[in-house]
Amino acid sequence: MTITITAFERSPDGGMGLARDTRVRWALEEVGQPYQVRLVSFRAMKEPAHLAIHPFGQIPTYEEGDLALFETGAIVFHIAEQYAGLLPDDARARARAITWIFAALNTVEPPILDLVTARIVERDKPWYAERLPLVEDRIRARLDQLSVRLRDADWLDGAFSAGDLMMVSVLLRLRPSGILDKFPTLAAYVARGEARPAYKRAFAAQLAVNTAKPSTA
Numbered sequence: 093m094t095i096t097i098t099a100f101e102r103s104p105d106g107g108m109g110l111a112r113d114t115r116v117r118w119a120l121e122e123v124g125q126p127y128q129v130r131l132v133s134f135r136a137m138k139e140p141a142h143l144a145i146h147p148f149g150q151i152p153t154y155e156e157g158d159l160a161l162f163e164t165g166a167i168v169f170h171i172a173e174q175y176a177g178l179l180p181d182d183a184r185a186r187a188r189a190i191t192w193i194f195a196a197l198n199t200v201e202p203p204i205l206d207l208v209t210a211r212i213v214e215r216d217k218p219w220y221a222e223r224l225p226l227v228e229d230r231i232r233a234r235l236d237q238l239s240v241r242l243r244d245a246d247w248l249d250g251a252f253s254a255g256d257l258m259m260v261s262v263l264l265r266l267r268p269s270g271i272l273d274k275f276p277t278l279a280a281y282v283a284r285g286e287a288r289p290a291y292k293r294a295f296a297a298q299l300a301v302n303t304a305k306p307s308t309a
């Protein structure tokens with residue numbers, strides 16, 4: 093069955109791979125499933141046709157036959173459940189890998205998003221400079237804890253899993269801030285993720301969209 097995902101027609105990051113379609117592309121590349129991409133503009137994302145698939149008017153979405161999903165956690169989990177390669181067979185190891193998907197999205201991503209939001213929409217506020225160190229401290233606390241857990245392991249729990257895919261994707265959002273570089277264990281972990289052939293294919297695919305010349309038609 094054909095898989096179709098949505099992505100930005102033009103990502104605000106210009107193709108750095110930080111828009112969330114990259115993690116879905118990556119998951120599909122890891123399990124070797126071909127997919128199509130429907131590009132949407134910011135305006136189209138808020139129109140009824142897209143809202144019928146994504147109630148919050150965002151990307152990415154995932155369609156497969158009459159199944160339509162939104163939220164990258166649900167999408168990556170669905171891909172990992174459907175196709176071999178992203179979750180261990182052993183039930184307990186599988187549960188732990190799923191735990192890392194949730195940890196990435198619920199515990200590590202929120203303070204990182206707070207920083208992204210602060211830098212974009214709070215920069216001109218009089219309290220911005222005072223608040224920024226607090227936001228960064230909350231990120232550093234999480235990264236300290238994650239470094240302790242990862243130690244010298246390649247991945248969070250045995251073999252690479254959907255949990256690592258999500259954690260690396262979330263940590264990548266920190267790259268523009270320079271904070272990740274202060275955590276060599278995590279910087280190396282992210283680099284291992286980026287070195288995976290499936291990640292490279294996903295990154296190249298989103299970059300091609302964002303560097304394509306606009307159509308003159």
Ligand SMILES: N[C@@H](CCC(=O)N[C@@H](CS)C(=O)NCC(=O)O)C(=O)O
Nearest residue numbers: 111112149150151152162163164165
């Ligand atoms: N929790 C959602 C977040 C989705 C999200 O924030 N998508 C961004 C792109 S990375 C978006 O569509 N932003 C445009 C908007 O919210 O209008 C997920 O993980 O899928």
